[in-house]
Amino acid sequence: MKSFKLEIVNPEKVVVSEEVESVMLPAVGGFLGILRNHVPIFGGLDIGVIRYRKEGKSHTVACNLGVFEMRENTLRVLADTAERGEDIDVLRAQEAKKRAERRLQEKAQDLDYVRAELALKRAIARLKAAAGEGKGR
């Protein structure tokens, strides 16, 4: 299968820079699959799991909000945070999930609610990425 370049970068470092065959990423409007020769696109990235296929093997990266751009067979993803599935501290993610769930049940003020919801979403994404799940195959 023909490949293209995938770069996933957060403000602190480059997380992925590889030749890949396909990418599924969580755009703000829903999941988006990208293959070689995709038309130029700019998009908003949602909290979730980026899954890509390289040499037939699938890999996962948990990501936070950000932007992505596909252009001339390079997909650049700039995310607030990005973490390879295998690097994720599962225990910490589980704790974060529990904490967020607890806060959601307490139902404090609106702002806290939104933040807790985002935290929960992030924790779930990290757990999924760690387990190598991620939506889409």
Add this chain to the structure above:
Amino acid sequence: MPEQMRDIKRRIRSIKNTEQITKAMEMVAAARLRRAQSRVEAARPYAEEIRKMAGRIAASLEDVSHPLLVEREVRNTGFVIFTSDRGLCGAFNARVIRFAQDVLKERDARSIVAVGRKGRDFFRRRGYDLLADFIGIGDEPGVDAAREVVRHILKLYESGALDEINLVYTEFISTSRQRPVVRRLLPIEIPTGDGNESRRADDYIYEPSPKRVLDIILPRFVEAQVYRAMLEAKVSEHAARMLAMGNATENAGEMINQLTLSFNKARQAAITKELTEIVTGAEALKG
């Protein structure tokens, strides 16, 4: 042992202690400098990509309008000033503060956001309008520290409290050279890039819409710039501290040499004096 010799000995000992401390601080600063430099390196790809992306978006859209891009009539200009929390780093803080003062005077501005204790204390004492301060960002700041600053700055900008915001920080050129700079942060000036790349307006799809993409990318563009300023200032601080402490160690060494010399002189003088006394005594007995 005569009084004088004891004094000199005590001073040598005290300077030796100081020398040990400055030497240790120099080495710590050197290690931190290296780590901070690799952080700057690691942060570069993101900063460059986001700048280029913003440039391409601007080039591909016919009408780019966003609150963070609009040039408003400037009634109040703000300056975000990066200093260190701690001293003993030579002229590092003094230089950036003096530079900032000059710029503020030139622009007739008094509004300040201070990152670092030294700057905060200075400008508060002088009665500037301190809109916010950030202390304790640590020796190796992560992007979270920058985000906190950005959240505050954006609030000041969006509320209209400030119509223009600039960064004042120390740029790292080399270990022995750093210079204070001022850079505009808001409103954002989108770099138009190097012509051939951005001119060619690819027909981009925007997911979900150009406005949403701008909403996402522009604050992050600001964030990348603030983070960069923070890292540059940190690298410069460590370099300045390393140099200052290196000089201090050297000076201490020189002082010890000189004092050792005077100690030996005093000791010799004492011996000579004793000898003379003995010889004179013996001569007298012979007499």
